[in-house]
Amino acid sequence: MEIEEHISTEERIIKAAEKIFLREGYAGARMQEIANEAKINKAMLHYYFGSKKELMEKIFSAKFKEFIPKVTEALQSETTFENVLRVYIDTYIDMLMRNPYLPLFLIDTMHRNPEFLSFTQNFPGKLFAAWLQKQVDLKKIRPIKPHHLLLNMIGLCVFPILAKPMFQKVFQIEETDYQQILTERKEMVYDFVMRAIKIDDE
């Protein structure tokens, strides 16, 4: 029993709950399955977290933070628009490839348990809007409403993850090819967005 290798029961529960909730969703997840996954007695779940709902809320708000783009620093830096866009898309698609269950879990939960959203922090929407307006004023890009651009960027990154089963079926794509396509999209999405919003006469 190594000192540093020890993982507390609470951590074990969190890890297990993450796995099961992400894979099965709230309604589909079973407390017993979480207990099995954590290799502890089911009563421990309630001992540490009260109820299924409270446990879910813990997992949701933690995961929500991962999903909301961490753009604040990038926006405040003095780097070019192109750079911000490129880094953002790369980072985001990488994160999604590492967490393929995350988008569906969050979207599903937000729709069916909207009360969980109230516990989450805000995305710096105003900051993003201001930054974008500056880029427009500087004639770096064509005018576009911040919420539209953000929806476009995130949608282009996230949708292929959400639509994976349909996508693979419709185009008859194997797993390795699918991963390859996601990687390709880092370049593709950057290019697509850049062309869509750049100034024509340059």
Add this chain to the structure above:
Amino acid sequence: MEIEEHISTEERIIKAAEKIFLREGYAGARMQEIANEAKINKAMLHYYFGSKKELMEKIFSAKFKEFIPKVTEALQSETTFENVLRVYIDTYIDMLMRNPYLPLFLIDTMHRNPEFLSFTQNFPGKLFAAWLQKQVDLKKIRPIKPHHLLLNMIGLCVFPILAKPMFQKVFQIEETDYQQILTERKEMVYDFVMRAIKIDDE
């Protein structure tokens, strides 16, 4: 008891199951709730459709067809690329505004019950690819892989529907404004895609 107004029990069940499954998802839906919605005895559900899974499969495959873009005719017509794109995006966003639960329902189901996908028909991926290649050859648009363009187009239309709760929270948007933004997007998405793939020197 009007002759033409009569709705068969089977139809009543389908309507009710659609409503409940779309709103609650498979795991969240309750057979009793479907029966209540249809105002019939719960045993009728099993009498007509066997099991929850069989009923779900009926609803899923019907709804899947609505979601898969009906592009075949458009692709075979001799109209311009611009026209196909414009009509496609308009039609699709309109359909989504009328069926806001549809995307999450399909995506959720495909992920958690992938076996349902095997019952569905195929999307004419090859036809779309061939048509797009022709547009590229005719120098109507820049080269782009068919699956990327399709993911982009659908993603740009669908993602705002999926992300609605988060979107509204992050940007503090009321329901009427949200609807307005979706309508705006018909124009916006067309423009965005068109600029992204048009030939530069014209």
Add this chain to the structure above:
DNA sequence: GGTTGGTTTAACCATTTGGTTAATGCAAAA
């Protein structure tokens, strides 16, 4: 060694859930 207080467990509980059944309703055929 004994007490204390947090941790863990097996057994239990009430309710919900998908599904079944046996009896009844009922319209059309005979």
Add this chain to the structure above:
DNA sequence: TTTTGCATTAACCAAATGGTTAAACCAACC
């Protein structure tokens, strides 16, 4: 009018589910 066969219902059932409880465990402290 009686029979036939599908349609419908109330009552029921076994399994699953989230949650509880009382007892046991166990390391730290006295």
